[in-house]
Amino acid sequence: MRYTRLGNTGLEISAVTLGCMSFGDPERGKHSWSLGEDESRALIKQALEAGITTFDTANVYSDGSSEEITGRALKDFARRDDVVIATKVYNRMRPGPGGAGLSRKAILSEIDNSLRRLGTDYVDLYQIHRWDDATPIEETLEALHDVVKAGKARYIGASSMHAWQFAKALYTADLHGWTRFVSMQNHYNLIYREEEREMLPFCADQGVGVIPWSPLARGRLTRPWDAQTARSDTDEFGKTLYHPEDRTVVERVIDLAAKHGVPPAQIALAWVAQRPAVTSPIVGVTRPQQLTDAVAALDLELGEDETALLEEPYQPHGVAGF
Numbered sequence: 001m002r003y004t005r006l007g008n009t010g011l012e013i014s015a016v017t018l019g020c021m022s023f024g025d026p027e028r029g030k031h032s033w034s035l036g037e038d039e040s041r042a043l044i045k046q047a048l049e050a051g052i053t054t055f056d057t058a059n060v061y062s063d064g065s066s067e068e069i070t071g072r073a074l075k076d077f078a079r080r081d082d083v084v085i086a087t088k089v090y091n092r093m094r095p096g097p098g099g100a101g102l103s104r105k106a107i108l109s110e111i112d113n114s115l116r117r118l119g120t121d122y123v124d125l126y127q128i129h130r131w132d133d134a135t136p137i138e139e140t141l142e143a144l145h146d147v148v149k150a151g152k153a154r155y156i157g158a159s160s161m162h163a164w165q166f167a168k169a170l171y172t173a174d175l176h177g178w179t180r181f182v183s184m185q186n187h188y189n190l191i192y193r194e195e196e197r198e199m200l201p202f203c204a205d206q207g208v209g210v211i212p213w214s215p216l217a218r219g220r221l222t223r224p225w226d227a228q229t230a231r232s233d234t235d236e237f238g239k240t241l242y243h244p245e246d247r248t249v250v251e252r253v254i255d256l257a258a259k260h261g262v263p264p265a266q267i268a269l270a271w272v273a274q275r276p277a278v279t280s281p282i283v284g285v286t287r288p289q290q291l292t293d294a295v296a297a298l299d300l301e302l303g304e305d306e307t308a309l310l311e312e313p314y315q316p317h318g319v320a321g322f
Helices: 037-049 061-077 104-118 137-149 163-176 199-206 217-222 230-234 244-260 264-273 288-299 304-311
Strands: 003-005 012-014 017-019 054-056 084-089 123-128 153-159 181-185 282-284
Touching: 012 084, 017 037, 037 061, 037 288, 061 084, 061 104, 084 104, 104 123, 104 137, 123 137, 123 181, 137 153, 137 163, 163 181, 163 199, 217 244, 217 264, 244 264, 244 304, 264 288, 264 304, 282 288
Parallel strands: 017 054, 017 282, 054 084, 084 123, 123 153, 153 181
Antiparallel strands: 003 012
16 A cells, blocks of 8 residues: 655545445435445455555435444554544534534534544544535634634545635635645546546645545446446436446446456556546445455556547536536
8 A cells, every 4th residue: 555645734645545435324324335334344444454544434424324333443443543534524414504514503513423423532634525605615614723723623625616616715714824625525537537627737736635536436437338236226416427428438448457457447546546636536345346456456557558548538527526
C-alpha cells in the first residue's frame, strides 16, 4: 500500500480509501444489498491487513448503522491513531426542522451523533455531503470551524458541487479566518469525466485533495454493459448517472483487462488512481475479491497508448451526481 498527503495538509492517507456505504443493517437503510455486521467486519479487517488506513462513511448510510459497524470494527481491529475516519453530514436523518441540511443547529447536532455511533472522540475528516442552498455558506463554515476548534474533527472536506460554489466556500473561509476545506469528494470515473473541466484543475491550483466517489461507476466498469446485479436493479440514483453511449468505454476496459490478464475493475481503478489531481479513490466493496482488485490496481501501470485508448470514446455528460 502507498500513502500520500491529503492535498496540502500533513494528513497521510492510504492511496485507496475504503467506502463504507455497503456496510449497514439492510433493515435500517434503503439499500437491500448492504452487508450485515459480520460480513462488514471481515472486509474491514481485510482492508486493514492490506494496509488501507482510510475509511469513508456518512451519517445517512443505512440510517447510521454504517457508522456503528465501521466504528466497532476499527476499535476492535486497529489503534485509533493509526486510521483515518471520514464521515459526512447533510442528508435527512429525522423528520422535521433541523433533521437535515447544513445549518449550525444541524451540524452541531449531527457531529455529536456521528461520534457517538462511531465510538470515537473525533473524526479525522468531516465532510459536507452536498451544497445546502437553504443555508448561507457563512453559517455552515463557521459551524464547521467551531467543530474543528472543539476537537471533534481534525479537518473538513466537501463533496459534489459546482466549482463556483467551492471557490466561494474557500474564499469565504479565507476571508473570515475560518477552517478551510482540504478535500473534495466528487463523482469521477472513465465514463463521467465532467469534473476535468473546472473542479479538478481548481483543486490542483488550491492544494485540495481529491477523493472521488464511484471510481468504478457503481460497478458499470467492472462487467459487460448489459450485465445486471442486485444493486444495479434497485439503484434508482445510479440509473440517472450513466447512458447507453458509455458502452464503448466499458468494452475497451474489458478488452484491455483481458490483454493484461486482470479483472476490468483493476484497469478502471488504475486509470483513476493515475490521474494527476486524484489523491485516493473511494472504493466500495461487498466481496473479498473486490478489495483485492482495488489494492492490486495501484501496481498496474497504464501506458500512454492504453490511457488514450480508454479515454478516446468518452461522450460528454450533463452534470450528474449533485
